[in-house]
Amino acid sequence: MLITGAAGQIGYALAPMVCAGAATGKTKRIELRLLDIPVAATALEGVKMELRDAAFDLVDSIDTFVDVEKACEGVDVAIMVGGFPRKVGMERKDVMSKNVAIYQQQASALAKYAKPDVRVVVVANPANTNAAILAKSAPSIPSHNVTCLTRLDHNRALAQLGERANTSTRDVKNVIIWGNHSSTQYPDVNHATIGGKPAREVVGDDAFLDGDFVTTVRQRGAAIIEARKLSSALSAASSVCDHVYDWLHGTAEGVFTSMGVVSDGSYGIKEGLMYSFPVTCSGGKWQIVQNLSIDERSRRLMDESAAELIEELEMAEQCLAEA
Numbered sequence: 001m002l003i004t005g006a007a008g009q010i011g012y013a014l015a016p017m018v019c020a021g022a023a024t025g026k027t028k029r030i031e032l033r034l035l036d037i038p039v040a041a042t043a044l045e046g047v048k049m050e051l052r053d054a055a056f057d058l059v060d061s062i063d064t065f066v067d068v069e070k071a072c073e074g075v076d077v078a079i080m081v082g083g084f085p086r087k088v089g090m091e092r093k094d095v096m097s098k099n100v101a102i103y104q105q106q107a108s109a110l111a112k113y114a115k116p117d118v119r120v121v122v123v124a125n126p127a128n129t130n131a132a133i134l135a136k137s138a139p140s141i142p143s144h145n146v147t148c149l150t151r152l153d154h155n156r157a158l159a160q161l162g163e164r165a166n167t168s169t170r171d172v173k174n175v176i177i178w179g180n181h182s183s184t185q186y187p188d189v190n191h192a193t194i195g196g197k198p199a200r201e202v203v204g205d206d207a208f209l210d211g212d213f214v215t216t217v218r219q220r221g222a223a224i225i226e227a228r229k230l231s232s233a234l235s236a237a238s239s240v241c242d243h244v245y246d247w248l249h250g251t252a253e254g255v256f257t258s259m260g261v262v263s264d265g266s267y268g269i270k271e272g273l274m275y276s277f278p279v280t281c282s283g284g285k286w287q288i289v290q291n292l293s294i295d296e297r298s299r300r301l302m303d304e305s306a307a308e309l310i311e312e313l314e315m316a317e318q319c320l321a322e323a
Helices: 009-019 038-053 092-113 127-137 151-164 199-203 206-210 212-228 233-249 296-322
Strands: 002-004 030-035 059-065 077-080 119-122 146-148 176-178 186-188 257-262 274-282 285-288
Touching: 002 009, 009 030, 009 038, 009 233, 030 038, 038 059, 077 092, 077 127, 077 233, 092 127, 092 296, 119 127, 119 233, 127 146, 127 257, 127 274, 127 296, 146 274, 151 176, 151 186, 151 199, 151 212, 151 233, 151 257, 176 296, 186 212, 186 296, 199 206, 206 212, 233 257, 233 274, 257 285, 274 296
Parallel strands: 002 030, 002 077, 030 059, 077 119, 119 146
Antiparallel strands: 146 257, 176 186, 176 274, 257 274, 274 285
8 A cells, every 4th residue: 555645744644544454454464655755755764663663463564765656566555645735825726737747747657556456545635636637647547446535524524413413423324525625515415314314304404504514514624724723634544544445345235425536427527527426335346326316506516516626627637738
């Protein structure tokens, strides 16, 4: 398994969870590869030392790299945490241009050196568009094997419903995150259940579910930064593990999750767009949940997020053409 950006906050939180089996299960042996940029090489070695000192039973090897091609050799799962963050004074296109270059290079290395059936989850923002560029730049990797993380938003939605209903999160099922991992995402409760009953019936407050609930899920990352003065590394790392585990081991019967995946045209979303859908997983593959009823409000919100993604992708493809 490969973790990029492994010396950063999310990487530091994620690596021990992976080593404990949270992503791949409690029986699979782990050969962990940690990649970061050269300036972070010393910190990366420190992460490796800590992981070694934790003496995880499942870990056979831990190796660090600053060379992306060497890091990708023989990888079967790649968690792409590394990316270029937006800085003060930077335009969206500047950030997109930086990330296009990063993900084009990483795509080439994965296509050349990783296992042919490598599974990829992109975490670095803009996650959907970074994943789309990676998939476009590595056509030899099956498009179904490239995904992006919206499980963090999904888990946030589960938690908010559980808190509102004064029950455990495990009793909440089948929320949906539609669209982009951004402030246009649509957290949908119309098919969710709490304790086996429709979530809207249990909560009994449509104004909350259509208002503050959506806003809270959309803005949770910003709220955590405001509170911690740091990003939501712990919850992001945990959600990455949930995403990979369900992909590899399958979702429970009757339960679906949210993943950013390549659209096949389902629900009227443009084919080829990297968009978050409700999915089930089985046999190491994901499938979009079909035939869910979509009301007028949901349709509008889903399309708004799709429009933002189309704009992002067009910008990224322009940067790709100019590179």
